[in-house]
Amino acid sequence: MIQQNETPIQLNQPDPGTLIAQGTGGGSWQVLSYQAPVVAIHMALLRTGKVFLIGGSSLDPNNRLCPNCSAVWNVNTGTFTRPTTPNDDAGIVIDLFCSAHSFRTDGQLLVAGGTQQYQPYKGSSAALLFNPSTEQWTKLPSMNRGRWYPTLVTLGSGRIFTLSGINSQGNDIEGNAEIYNGSSGWNLFSQQTASPFPMYSGLILMQNGRLFYSGSNFENQESATPRIITIPSQFTQPITEQAVSGLTNLAQRNQAATVLLPPAQDQRVMIIGGGGLGPNGDSFGAPTTNSVNIVDLKASSPTYTAGPSLNNARMHHEAVLLPDRTVFVCNGTSSGENELILPAEIYNPATNTWTVVATPTVLRRYHSTAILLPDGRVVAAGSAPSFGLENHDFRLEIYSPPYISQPRPAIQQAPTSVRYGNTLTMTISKPQGVPIKWVSLISPMATTHSLDTSQRVVDVPIASQSSTSLTTGAITTNRNLAPPGYYMLFITDNNNVPSVARWIRLRT
C-alpha cells in the first residue's frame, strides 16, 4: 500500500518530481495544477467534450453512502460539477463503484451494476442514464439480476447487452445475460451461458453482430477462454459459443487490455499484457506478462497469433486508440501494485512494433483509467490500490503525443450528423498542403478496469479533397461495424498528424 508521501520509482526517469516528464521524442506528460474531486475509477468522454468521472464509494466502505461521487470535468476551464446520484427503490443512494457502462445512441451514458454492499460484495441491479446535456442522472428500471464487475456493450441495434458480475446474493458469478432496450427496459435470457464469463469480460462487437470475448478478465482466469458469442433471436434460446484458440499466457490476462485495432473494418483484436494472481490469490504481487496476441475475426476459424511484445510487462493498464491509428498504452504496474512507474508505449499497426514514449509522473495502479480527448491528447486519472480514500490518487495527468506539437490539419466545418450510407463534405485546412490520408470516426471511451467495450476507429473512405474541402465516400451501412451514436470525426494527414475532432452523430 503506497502512502501519498512516498515517491514511486519512475523507470528511465531519475527525477520523479518534475511537473512535465519528457520522453525521448515520445511526447510529454503534464500533471495538472488541480485535482479531481473524485477518484476516476470509471471515466468516460461525453459528447459535449467534457470528461465524466465516477468514483462511487471508491473502494471505501465508509464512503458507501456518498451522494455525489461522480463529477463532470470541463477540461477547458478546469472546473467540475457534481451531479447527485439518485437513490434506489428503498431510498439508499446508488453506489456505482464497480459498475459497467456503455453509450446509448443518443449519447447518454448507461451505467449499470455496481456495489450493493461490501464484504461479501453483492452486486447491484441499479441502472442509470447520464445525460451530457443536462449533466443529470435519470433512473432506469433495474436489471433483473445484481452485478458487481459486469460487462456492458452496445449492440448495432442500439440495445445494450450485459453479462457476468458477482450476483446480488454475493456468492457466485451471475450466469444469465440481459439486454436493455429503450422502450421496455431489461429482458433476461432464460438460460445461463453455457460456460461462465469472468468479471469484466473483454467483449467486442463484431461486424457480423456477434460478440467476441478476448480473454481479458478480472481475477477469473479459470473462465477466461476466448470465444465468439452468438446472441439468439429469442430470449428463451441459448446463447451459443465458439471457442477461439491460440491465446498465450491464458493465466495472465487478469486486467489485460483489449482493443479492436484500427481501422475497425480490419476486424483484428489485440489483447495486451495482463497479470496472473499473486501469492494471496489476488492481483497484489501478481506476475505480469508483456505478451501481445492478435486475432483476425474475419478468418473462417479465428485463432490468436503472437504479436510483438510490450517493452514492459504490465497489468491494470489502459490501451487508447489515437487518431493517428496507433495504440497508446499507459498506466499499470509491472507486478501487481508495485511502485515502479512504467513509461507509456505506442503500437503502430503499420510497422507492427511498440515504441517506448514518455514516462508519466504519477503512478497509476489498480483502479486507474485513461481516455482520448477530442484534441488528440490522452488524460490519465485515478489509482486506488487499497481501501480508504486517503490511499487514492486524485491527480490528473495529460499525455501529448508528438503530433500535438506538429502543424495540424483542421476541420473548419462539418455536419453534426450523418446517416449510414451517406457521404460527408467538410471544409478543411491543411498545413503546407499535406494531403489528408484518413478520415476516421472514433467512438468516445467509457472505461474501467482496463475495459472499454466500445472503443473503435471506423475508417471513412475519401472520395475527393482539395486544399479547402474534403468529400468522403459512403459511410458504412453496417451498424455492427459502427454502432449508431456519437463519434469524434478526425482527419489525419500523410504525416500521420490528426486534426482536432468534431463531434458527429451517426444515425439511421
Add this chain to the structure above:
Amino acid sequence: MLRRLTRRQFGQIAIAGSAAAAIAALANRTFAQPAQAPLVLIAVRPGNLTRNDVTGGTSAAPNDTIVPDDPDQSTAPSKPARARTARGLQLVSLDVGNGQVQTRPTPAASLESGEEISGLAVLTDGSIVVAITPSSTSDQGRNPTRLVLLGTPPRSVNVRLSPQEALDSLLVLNDGLLVSLVVSKAGTPGGRLVTVDPQNGQISTIFELPTDQRFSNLAQCPDGTIYTTTVARDGATSLVQLNLGQNQVIPGAQLRFNNQVWNNGLNSLVCSSAGQLFALGNLWHETTQHLYLIDAKTGNMTRLQPSDAAEITISRT
C-alpha cells in the same frame, strides 16, 4: 495450473480426507465427547427460473440488419409493475461427515427478481423458515422482507422493517426463540438483534449493536455462546460473541485462511451440536464460494468443499 470456476456445486460436498480429519480433530478439542453424531446441514439457494416476462421484442439477430426499435429516449421506460422474473428455491441436506447429499422436496415458494435469501432456520417443530429480503437496488426494493415457512402449502408473512433494513441470518436459540440481525441493506455499520415471530412476522429488539462496526451472521453453540461476525474496512473479518445477559459485544478471533487474513465477510454461519462452527464464504478475489470449518479459538478456517448455497442451517433430524 488453472483453477476451475464451477457453478452449481450446491450439493457436492464429498469431504476430502484431510478436511474430514480437521473436523474430527476440532471436535475432540472443543468438547469432551467426540463428534460421533452425524452433522447434517440444510442448504438453500435460488433455483431454476419459473417465470420470465419478456417484453419489447426479441434480441438482436446475429447479422443485425433490422431497423432498430430503439428510438432516442427523452424519457426512461417505466418501472415494471411487478418483478419480471421469478425463481424457485432449492433445498438439500448435506451430511458433512460422509459427504452424502439428499435433495429435499422442492418448496412451492419462489424468489422474485431482486429478492435475496438472507436467512434459513429450522424451527423447534421441524419446519423450515427462509428469510427473503428485496435488494434495495431492485425495482421492488421497498417491498417488505418476508419469512416463508416451507410447509405445504408454504406460508409467507411480512416482517415490519424500514425499506432500508434487511434481516440478516435466522437463528433458533437454544431456548427455541427465533432471532435475527436487522442490518442496513447497504451493509453500513450498526444494527440490532431482534426476536422474530414466524407466525406473524413481528419483531422485537433485544440487543442494539454498536454503530461503528458492520455485523453479519448469527450462530449459537450448545454451550450458549452466540457468535456473529464483524468486518473491518479492509474486509478483515472477526468472530464476535454477543452476551445478551450483560449487553456486551466481546471481540473474538480474527478469521484467517492459509495464513492470510480472511477479507470478505461470511455469507452464513452455523454451530453444530458438537460445538463446531461452519461457514459459507469466499475470499474477495474468488468467485467460487466454499464451506469452511472455523476454529473459534484461533479463527483459523479450513476449506471443505465448493458450495454455491445462499444459506445453511443445522438440521434437527
